Amino acid sequence: MPNAYLCPNCKTNRSRFNIIEQVAKPVKMDPRTGDIMEEYTNDNLDPFHTPYRGPERRVQCATCGLVEDERMFIKHAEHNRLQ
Template identity: 65%
Template structure:
Protein backbone atom coordinates (compact mmCIF):
# COMPACT_ATOMS: atom_id res chain seq x y z
CA UNK A 1 0.00 0.00 0.00
CA UNK A 2 2.95 2.36 -0.35
CA UNK A 3 2.03 3.20 -3.94
CA UNK A 4 0.52 6.47 -5.20
CA UNK A 5 -3.19 6.47 -6.02
CA UNK A 6 -5.23 8.58 -8.42
CA UNK A 7 -9.00 8.26 -8.63
CA UNK A 8 -9.98 6.81 -12.02
CA UNK A 9 -13.35 8.60 -11.84
CA UNK A 10 -12.76 12.20 -10.72
CA UNK A 11 -9.11 12.14 -11.91
CA UNK A 12 -8.02 14.82 -9.43
CA UNK A 13 -7.87 13.15 -6.02
CA UNK A 14 -4.43 11.87 -5.05
CA UNK A 15 -4.66 12.21 -1.25
CA UNK A 16 -8.09 11.31 0.24
CA UNK A 17 -9.00 7.63 0.23
CA UNK A 18 -10.72 5.02 2.37
CA UNK A 19 -9.01 1.62 2.44
CA UNK A 20 -11.60 -1.14 2.82
CA UNK A 21 -10.21 -4.41 4.13
CA UNK A 22 -12.37 -7.32 3.01
CA UNK A 23 -12.78 -10.33 5.24
CA UNK A 24 -14.91 -13.08 3.75
CA UNK A 25 -17.02 -15.26 6.03
CA UNK A 26 -18.35 -18.52 4.61
CA UNK A 27 -21.89 -19.30 5.79
CA UNK A 28 -24.86 -21.56 5.09
CA UNK A 29 -28.25 -19.82 4.99
CA UNK A 30 -31.76 -21.12 5.53
CA UNK A 31 -33.30 -20.96 2.02
CA UNK A 32 -36.70 -19.74 3.27
CA UNK A 33 -35.71 -17.16 5.88
CA UNK A 34 -32.14 -16.22 4.94
CA UNK A 35 -31.01 -16.75 8.54
CA UNK A 36 -27.44 -17.97 8.99
CA UNK A 37 -27.60 -21.65 9.93
CA UNK A 38 -23.88 -22.30 10.12
CA UNK A 39 -20.58 -20.42 9.83
CA UNK A 40 -18.04 -22.55 7.99
CA UNK A 41 -14.28 -22.71 8.46
CA UNK A 42 -12.17 -22.67 5.29
CA UNK A 43 -10.90 -26.15 6.14
CA UNK A 44 -14.41 -27.62 6.40
CA UNK A 45 -16.03 -26.30 3.21
CA UNK A 46 -18.00 -28.87 1.25
CA UNK A 47 -17.20 -29.54 -2.43
CA UNK A 48 -19.99 -27.20 -3.59
CA UNK A 49 -18.73 -24.18 -1.65
CA UNK A 50 -15.96 -22.22 -3.38
CA UNK A 51 -13.55 -20.25 -1.21
CA UNK A 52 -13.41 -16.48 -1.66
CA UNK A 53 -10.60 -15.42 -3.96
CA UNK A 54 -11.35 -11.74 -4.51
CA UNK A 55 -9.14 -8.78 -3.63
CA UNK A 56 -8.02 -8.30 -0.03
CA UNK A 57 -8.50 -4.52 -0.30
CA UNK A 58 -10.92 -2.19 -2.02
CA UNK A 59 -10.35 1.56 -2.17
CA UNK A 60 -12.93 4.33 -1.97
CA UNK A 61 -12.18 7.80 -3.29
CA UNK A 62 -12.65 10.29 -0.46
CA UNK A 63 -13.82 12.96 -2.93
CA UNK A 64 -16.31 11.32 -5.33
CA UNK A 65 -17.06 8.07 -3.44
CA UNK A 66 -16.04 5.61 -6.16
CA UNK A 67 -15.23 2.12 -4.81
CA UNK A 68 -12.91 -0.03 -6.93
CA UNK A 69 -10.10 -2.54 -6.66
CA UNK A 70 -6.86 -1.03 -5.40
CA UNK A 71 -5.18 -1.81 -8.73
CA UNK A 72 -7.50 0.61 -10.59
CA UNK A 73 -6.27 3.52 -8.46
CA UNK A 74 -2.62 2.45 -8.79
CA UNK A 75 -2.80 2.05 -12.58
CA UNK A 76 -4.48 5.44 -12.99
CA UNK A 77 -1.70 7.10 -10.99
CA UNK A 78 0.96 5.36 -13.13
CA UNK A 79 -0.68 6.63 -16.32
CA UNK A 80 -0.58 10.24 -15.09
CA UNK A 81 3.01 10.14 -13.79
Protein backbone atom coordinates in the same frame (compact mmCIF):
# COMPACT_ATOMS: atom_id res chain seq x y z
CA MET B 1 5.53 -1.35 -0.61
CA PRO B 2 3.27 1.71 -0.66
CA ASN B 3 1.74 2.78 -3.95
CA ALA B 4 0.42 6.12 -5.16
CA TYR B 5 -3.31 6.28 -5.91
CA LEU B 6 -5.27 8.40 -8.38
CA CYS B 7 -9.04 8.20 -8.62
CA PRO B 8 -10.02 6.89 -12.08
CA ASN B 9 -13.39 8.65 -11.85
CA CYS B 10 -12.75 12.23 -10.70
CA LYS B 11 -9.11 12.16 -11.96
CA THR B 12 -7.98 14.80 -9.44
CA ASN B 13 -7.86 13.11 -6.04
CA ARG B 14 -4.44 11.72 -5.15
CA SER B 15 -4.56 12.02 -1.36
CA ARG B 16 -7.95 11.29 0.27
CA PHE B 17 -9.12 7.68 0.28
CA ASN B 18 -10.87 5.10 2.45
CA ILE B 19 -9.13 1.71 2.40
CA ILE B 20 -11.62 -1.12 2.88
CA GLU B 21 -10.21 -4.39 4.26
CA GLN B 22 -12.41 -7.27 3.10
CA VAL B 23 -12.88 -10.32 5.30
CA ALA B 24 -14.99 -13.07 3.78
CA LYS B 25 -17.14 -15.18 6.11
CA PRO B 26 -18.23 -18.44 4.47
CA VAL B 27 -21.75 -19.41 5.60
CA LYS B 28 -24.68 -21.61 4.62
CA MET B 29 -28.03 -19.80 4.82
CA ASP B 30 -31.61 -20.97 5.00
CA PRO B 31 -33.09 -20.06 1.59
CA ARG B 32 -36.49 -19.09 3.05
CA THR B 33 -35.54 -17.11 6.15
CA GLY B 34 -31.97 -16.00 5.46
CA ASP B 35 -30.87 -17.35 8.86
CA ILE B 36 -27.30 -18.61 9.02
CA MET B 37 -27.46 -22.39 9.36
CA GLU B 38 -23.74 -23.13 9.36
CA GLU B 39 -20.47 -21.18 9.42
CA TYR B 40 -17.37 -22.52 7.71
CA THR B 41 -13.66 -21.83 7.72
CA ASN B 42 -11.53 -22.11 4.60
CA ASP B 43 -10.29 -25.44 5.98
CA ASN B 44 -13.72 -27.08 6.32
CA LEU B 45 -15.75 -25.90 3.29
CA ASP B 46 -18.22 -28.39 1.90
CA PRO B 47 -17.62 -29.63 -1.69
CA PHE B 48 -20.15 -27.17 -3.22
CA HIS B 49 -18.81 -24.07 -1.45
CA THR B 50 -16.17 -22.18 -3.44
CA PRO B 51 -13.74 -20.15 -1.30
CA TYR B 52 -13.64 -16.35 -1.72
CA ARG B 53 -11.08 -15.33 -4.33
CA GLY B 54 -11.78 -11.62 -4.58
CA PRO B 55 -9.50 -8.74 -3.64
CA GLU B 56 -8.39 -8.32 -0.03
CA ARG B 57 -8.65 -4.54 -0.32
CA ARG B 58 -10.97 -2.13 -2.03
CA VAL B 59 -10.53 1.62 -2.09
CA GLN B 60 -13.10 4.39 -1.92
CA CYS B 61 -12.28 7.85 -3.23
CA ALA B 62 -13.09 10.24 -0.38
CA THR B 63 -13.81 12.99 -2.93
CA CYS B 64 -16.32 11.43 -5.36
CA GLY B 65 -17.21 8.19 -3.52
CA LEU B 66 -16.13 5.68 -6.20
CA VAL B 67 -15.40 2.21 -4.74
CA GLU B 68 -13.12 -0.04 -6.81
CA ASP B 69 -10.39 -2.64 -6.56
CA GLU B 70 -7.14 -1.14 -5.26
CA ARG B 71 -5.34 -2.03 -8.52
CA MET B 72 -7.54 0.41 -10.47
CA PHE B 73 -6.33 3.35 -8.34
CA ILE B 74 -2.69 2.21 -8.52
CA LYS B 75 -2.71 1.67 -12.30
CA HIS B 76 -4.37 5.03 -12.90
CA ALA B 77 -1.67 6.75 -10.80
CA GLU B 78 1.09 4.90 -12.69
CA HIS B 79 -0.37 5.92 -16.04
CA ASN B 80 -0.78 9.57 -14.95
CA ARG B 81 2.38 10.27 -12.97
CA LEU B 82 2.96 13.68 -11.40
CA GLN B 83 5.52 15.69 -13.33
